[in-house]
Amino acid sequence: MDSTRIYNQVREHYSAASRGSPPQYSEAIAKSFGYSDQELANIPEGANLGLSCGNPLAIASIREGETVIDLGSGAGFDVFLASPKVGPNGRAIGVDMNDDMLNRANSIKASKGTAADNVTFVKGNITNMPLDSNTADCIISNCVINLVPAQEKPLVFKETHRLLKSGGRVAVSDILAKKELPEKMKNDLALYVGCIAGTSQLAEYEQWLKEAGFTEIVITDTKADLNAYLDIAEDGTKKSDCCIPAAEPVAKGSLSAGCSLKAASPCCSPEDKKTCCSAEDKANCCTTENEAEASCCSTVSSLRDALGKIDLNEWVGSYKIYAVKN
Structure with missing residues (x-):
């Protein structure tokens, strides 16, 4: 570059x-x-x-x-x-x-x-x-x-x-x-x-x-x-693995088949009810009904968006x- x-x-x-x-x-x-x-x-x-x-x-x-x-x-x-x-x-x-x-x-x-x-x-x-x-x-x-x-x-x-x-x-x-x-x-x-x-x-x-x-x-x-950049939530606690229905396993680090655990949205938390990302929503990976609580617009989230593409x-x-x- x-x-x-x-x-x-x-x-x-x-x-x-x-x-x-x-x-x-x-x-x-x-x-x-x-x-x-x-x-x-x-x-x-x-x-x-x-x-x-x-x-x-x-x-x-x-x-x-x-x-x-x-x-x-x-x-x-x-x-x-x-x-x-x-x-x-x-x-x-x-x-x-x-x-x-x-x-x-x-x-x-x-x-x-x-x-x-x-x-x-x-x-x-x-x-x-x-x-x-x-x-x-x-x-x-x-x-x-x-x-x-x-x-x-x-x-x-x-x-x-x-x-x-x-x-x-x-x-x-x-x-x-x-x-x-x-x-x-x-x-x-x-x-x-x-x-x-x-x-x-x-x-x-x-x-x-x-x-x-x-x-x-x-x-x-x-x-x-x-x-840790991906797994630690903004409140300092470790995020739970979410967004992946047990019946829909995907390859580690893959975004093409859906969200892998490491590619999960920075918004994931134990109390949120999420859905796995669709092919059209890979950038955010997960969705939530309460976007305000998700806090997806911070610098921390932006960093995770960049790094969440791979298992670091x-x-x-x-x-x-x-x-x-x-």
């Missing part, structure tokens, strides 16, 4: 995401990918948008006085968690290209007063960041690098290497492909902004890190369930990536 088109779609999607998601949903997603109750209790309201695919801080080993840079910082979730770890003598810097996300992050920072004096948000593309070389002790990122067009991904790792001090480390959570994605999936913009279509494979990640000059590279599948765990996984600049 054309890089300009990708960036425009990513900006549009994450501008919508910057308006927020139900806090119960965001908290449940964060817990699914490794954040503790204590961490979630210490973040400012509105910083967690439910967009994580891991917890990079769990492998970053951040110390007081360090400078940490978060690539694609969004509303500042990981930046605000890093802030007390680096302390008043350290710096927590978020880099993002999206004005709406930066506005939300800076608004949250302002609400924290002097407690966020060590926090800075900078506008920039993570392939070319407006920061000095040898600035950071640690660079983190959470489910963002997969959104960079394939031909530009090596630039992210070269920029990361440039910004790190000697001995500095990379601690990234990202979604990687377990196998080659079919062209139909790669060219699906909805799957792209949903962090699936733009995923790279482990060997590619390792190659780019080595070419940039990193050593001590460790890339590990966390085995986290990526279908079959194609991609949540990985933690660690490397060192010598």
